[in-house]
Amino acid sequence: MSRDQIIFVAFLFVFAVINIYLFGSDSLSADWAGFGTFLAAGITLSLYSFLYKDNPLFKFAENLYVGVAAAYTLTQVWYTVLFPDVVEPLSGLDSQSMSNLWLIVPTLLGLFMLTQLSSATFSWLSRIAFAFVVGLGAGLSIPRTIAANLLAQLEPTMQPITPTWEGLNLLIILVGVVTVLVYFFYSVEHTGPVGVASKIGIWFLMISFGASFGYTIMARLSLLIGRVGFLLEDWLVLELPLF
Amino acid sequence: MLFLRRSLPLIIAFAVGMIGILVYYIPHSGAQALEQELTTWYRIVAAFALLLGIYSLMRLHWNRVQRQQSGWGYSFLVFVGFVLMSIFATYNDGQGPLNPQVIDSGPFVWMFKYVQVPADATMFSILAFFIASAAYRTFRARTPEAAILLVSAIIVMIGRVPIGEAIYHALPEIAQWMMDVPNLAAKRGILLGVSLGAVATALRIIFGIERSYLGGGE
Structure with missing residues (x-):
């Protein structure tokens, strides 16, 4: 062996x-x-x-x-x-709920999607279903992305800066957002003032990546502690003060 | 036929895409009802896409079993888990599949509680070990940027456990400040860039410039 x-x-x-x-x-x-x-x-x-x-x-x-x-x-x-x-x-269709008949349309589109598994004669039907999902998903996402991710993020970034700790934090956030955007702006060569801004943007990104990394490790360790707690307390039935 | 295969999908993508945009900006109960209906349709069609994905996964394992490729026994286990869970889901604690799901008792809940949840949590917790080993290789402060990454990660990790406060009483507050200010600034910058990219891609799809989702062929 x-x-x-x-x-x-x-x-x-x-x-x-x-x-x-x-x-x-x-x-x-x-x-x-x-x-x-x-x-x-x-x-x-x-x-x-x-x-x-x-x-x-x-x-x-x-x-x-x-x-x-x-x-x-x-x-x-x-x-x-x-x-x-x-x-x-x-x-459960009756005279009151005839409007539900419209649900046949998405059901048909869903079945069209399954034609992807069939021969080439019918598989083109799946394109109609994919076009519906991708097109509608794109259409619904545009106003929501603008409202929730663009405008809602820009508003708190551009607040009046007062000579307080809160104001200093707002200034740091404003500098961070602008310099990070400059770093991702590749249409201009990163030299001179743009290079300096881009460098500061990298520092902000590094702080963020480090913080995210540390946060992820802590989350995974919490899961590990949970599993070890399960093995010791629930399975081995040990009375430990730790868990 | 070319119209049906190539042009019709592009017309559908344009039409439903424009409707998806317009209903958001029309403050009328009819538009809101249409938006709700379209969201339901989207959910239904997307559900079928998920069925397609599960079918592909099961076919992959079925081919392995059929051809008796190396490790085909493990692929057979995928079917064991799948069939058992599907039977329990169909049984639905005696209610059958044509009734709302029973979520507090029965063999399906038992499988979920004692197989899926532990396996899920263990799989993700294993990443703690791999992240730690990756950190050892990554966090060697060879450049100023790597040093910033290292210091930031250490402060956030130490600041979130009781020993952090024991080392220095303000460490938890510093860790929180790092999350709330410089981290937020960078995340916001990334989010703004990603959002602009997402909107641009969505517009390309609606106007038929981006058509890779149609696949190849005619």
Whole structure:
């Protein structure tokens, strides 16, 4: 047996022994909740085993997860869109709700999209559906982007600057926004005053990237703490003051 | 036929795109109702696009299983997870698929709670290790810009945990200030640039200049 195979078998053995003890000592209840905790612990440890190297346990958990997540997405499509917005309104049509008949149009367009899977004779129909989604998405996004991302961001940037700490912060934000925009303005050569502004823009970007990086690490560590807390408290049922 | 295959999609994209813009600026209940209806239509067609994506994923794994390529057993596991979850979703805790989803009990919720949520959280938490190793390589302060990035990241990380306050009492406030002022300024600059680009791209789509979404061929 290779070293990896020995580690693999030893891991499974230790995991089995721990669970036999946990179920035997009633730390894990012999019901669906207890079995769920056992399964969740197995999946968690299998996925963490990737930190050693790619291995069958990781691939097992990863592929199971992909299948479950795909079915979950499909389920959400059905229960949050197709069922309430298509099936329910169209199946209960009466004289009061004849306006719902219009829903046949997007349903047809959706079915057109699925012709992408068929032969070339029909697959061109999917272009109509794609044109609808892309065109409408573009149209709806323009006024919203202008209102929410452009105007709503410009307004707080251009406030009166007063000789207070708040005013100083507003000045720093104004300088930051302008210099960052100068950095991304490639139509002018970045030399002289434009070069200086561009350099300051890079510093602001570096501060932002560093802050975002630190923030992301903290968010991921919070998840890690959550998973370790689950393994120690929910699975191994250890009374720790930390979690 | 060329009209149907090439021109009709461009006309549709132009028409619905213009309607999408105009209904936002018309302060009339009819326009608002049309906007709501179009949003519903958009959601329905986009849902079918998602079905297409799931089909592509499952076909990829099905081909692997069918051809018995290396690791085909793992692709089979994708089907196990998919079929099990789909059966539970259809069962809907005894209510069936033609009733609103039961979200507080049943085997579907059990699978979600004990398989999907732990796997999701673990996958994302694994990134903490990879980010840490990437940080080791990236954060070597070889240039002034890299030094700024390093100092900024360290202040934000240390400032957000209790030990930060123990080291220097104002560290949490400095970290918050960095998030609220210089970070906000750079983010706002990026957002303004991205938004202008997004509006320009959307206009190119509506006016048929950008037509890559139609794919190749006639």
